Amino acid sequence: MAxxxxxxxxxxxxxxxxxxxxxxxxxxxxxxxxYGRKAILGSEIEELEDRLENYRANMEILMGNIRKxxxxxxxxx
Numbered sequence: 001m002a003x004x005x006x007x008x009x010x011x012x013x014x015x016x017x018x019x020x021x022x023x024x025x026x027x028x029x030x031x032x033x034x035y036g037r038k039a040i041l042g043s044e045i046e047e048l049e050d051r052l053e054n055y056r057a058n059m060e061i062l063m064g065n066i067r068k069x070x071x072x073x074x075x076x077x
Contacts (some may be wrong), residue, residue, distance in 0.1 A: 006073050012066050019059045026052040 005013065030048050033040055 008069050019055055023055050
């Protein structure tokens with residue numbers, strides 16, 4: 001299927017892959033933040049959770065853009 005994507009959908013796929021990777025990395029960092037440490041500052045976790053929330057919000061916007069582009073691509077066939 002990747003061969004048949006429009007240039008716009010290819011670009012959106014790259015953005016999706018980037019955001020997906022960043023979300024995964026932050027989830028992992030939050031889950032393992034205490035590893036090897038007795039304590040951490042609450043602000044450290046809050047900062048990571050804020051970044052995660054931002055990436056998730058961007059992913060929601062991106063998903064809407066992907067759906068719109070798919071609709072446009074399907075109509076042009």
